[in-house]
Amino acid sequence: MLTPQRKQLILKQLAEEGLVLSKALSERFGVSEDTVRRDLRELATEGLLQRVHGGALPSSAATVTFAERQHLQSDAKRRIAQKGAQLISQGQVVMIDGGTTTSELITCFPQDLRITVVTHSPSIAVGLAQHPLIEVVMIGGYLYKHSIVNVGAGALESISRIRADLFFMGVTGVHVEAGLSTGDFEESRIKRALADRAAETVVLASPEKLNSASPWVIGDISLINTLVVDAQTDDRLLAPFNHHGVTVVKA
Known part of the structure; x- marks a missing residue:
């Protein structure tokens, strides 16, 4: 699975469940937790989620000006x-x-x-x-x-x-x-x-x-x-x- 596809699935799951866990994602996609953490880090840099210990939560839209x-x-x-x-x-x-x-x-x-x-x-x-x-x-x-x-x-x-x-x-x-x-x-x-x-x-x-x-x-x-x-x-x-x-x- 390509990285962009994996990221889209992560965001889809986050929208549906309100929380994603790195370990569960690595098992779901058959990749290492380091790979998942990199995906989450890049998505967080884009402002699309908020990383927390062990996974990520939706990022608040209320942080704009x-x-x-x-x-x-x-x-x-x-x-x-x-x-x-x-x-x-x-x-x-x-x-x-x-x-x-x-x-x-x-x-x-x-x-x-x-x-x-x-x-x-x-x-x-x-x-x-x-x-x-x-x-x-x-x-x-x-x-x-x-x-x-x-x-x-x-x-x-x-x-x-x-x-x-x-x-x-x-x-x-x-x-x-x-x-x-x-x-x-x-x-x-x-x-x-x-x-x-x-x-x-x-x-x-x-x-x-x-x-x-x-x-x-x-x-x-x-x-x-x-x-x-x-x-x-x-x-x-x-x-x-x-x-x-x-x-x-x-x-």
């Missing part, structure tokens, strides 16, 4: 954001991560919502500037332009002084075994720090993020309490999250 992500699954993001907004109660301190789904979230806030929002995203802060009752606390730091969020030691220091009721975490990958992940190391540390300072963490997971992975791990799936997904998401895909104690809410 902020502007490009705004056009991904926009209808689903809107529904998920609307459901997420319903999880907020009056008077809470709510930390909001950067990202296109959280940008949708703040547009769903009613005019009578009175909360304090803490964010390291200039876009989120500006988006709430005209809201009549929401107070905004801005976390400073070094601007990571890819995601338009502040990162670095200064941001971590500010986060350590917060106690929040809710944290809406932005991720690029959500996987039961691979955990929560994102495309940048600095961002992954900020997200973990924010989650550590919240009583409850919520992930708004648009379809391209589910059962996929990115290079930098934020934490395992137990880090979150609630996962909000599109109503059309297959229940079989969601069952493992429920099994791990995550509350799944369909939008």
Whole structure:
């Protein structure tokens, strides 16, 4: 079997099963595990999968630039954001991560919502500037332009002084075994720090993020309490999250 044919079959199996294992692939194709690992390495270089120990997972489409992500699954993001907004109660301190789904979230806030929002995203802060009752606390730091969020030691220091009721975490990958992940190391540390300072963490997971992975791990799936997904998401895909104690809410 030629290498291009083998790669196509690997991608087909990955799309159908959500996971491929190097040993099983080597047995299936009658080639060495080194050959399979080379195939996976080349496919990962093309951005077609995310390598993990022993195999590979689907690569998240949400790792492209902020502007490009705004056009991904926009209808689903809107529904998920609307459901997420319903999880907020009056008077809470709510930390909001950067990202296109959280940008949708703040547009769903009613005019009578009175909360304090803490964010390291200039876009989120500006988006709430005209809201009549929401107070905004801005976390400073070094601007990571890819995601338009502040990162670095200064941001971590500010986060350590917060106690929040809710944290809406932005991720690029959500996987039961691979955990929560994102495309940048600095961002992954900020997200973990924010989650550590919240009583409850919520992930708004648009379809391209589910059962996929990115290079930098934020934490395992137990880090979150609630996962909000599109109503059309297959229940079989969601069952493992429920099994791990995550509350799944369909939008």
